Amino acid sequence: MAEPRCPRCGDSLADYTEDDLVYLTGDDRPYCSGECVVATWRAAQKEPAVGPRCGNNPNVRLSPGDQQAVDEFRAYLARRRAGGPPERYPFSDGGPS
Numbered sequence: 412m413a414e415p416r417c418p419r420c421g422d423s424l425a426d427y428t429e430d431d432l433v434y435l436t437g438d439d440r441p442y443c444s445g446e447c448v449v450a451t452w453r454a455a456q457k458e459p460a461v462g463p464r465c466g467n468n469p470n471v472r473l474s475p476g477d478q479q480a481v482d483e484f485r486a487y488l489a490r491r492r493a494g495g496p497p498e499r500y501p502f503s504d505g506g507p508s
């Protein structure tokens with residue numbers, strides 16, 4: 412079996428016990444330390460590979476504020492479809508300034 416290495420820093424994990432290894436959510440590779448997990452997670456946040464930053468993209472985790480905006484907009488679209496009164500701007504914050 413190939414010697415396991417930390418995917419972030421490349422350190423050999425051969426001397427680590429299972430208790431020493433740290434895992435990143437959604438990644439089954441073991442890391443040498445929490446620092447490497449955090450660094451990898453941060454790098455992944457900046458990666459555009461997940462696709463457009465959009466509420467319909469399942470790869471994008473929306474912040475609570477973004478999620479609220481998406482929910483408000485969906486509610487607005489539902490009201491439009493239902494033939495409700497016209498609304499100037501669907502978001503509660505009054506729109507972009």
Ligand SMILES: [Zn+2]
Nearest residue numbers: 417420443447
């Ligand atoms: Zn590492």
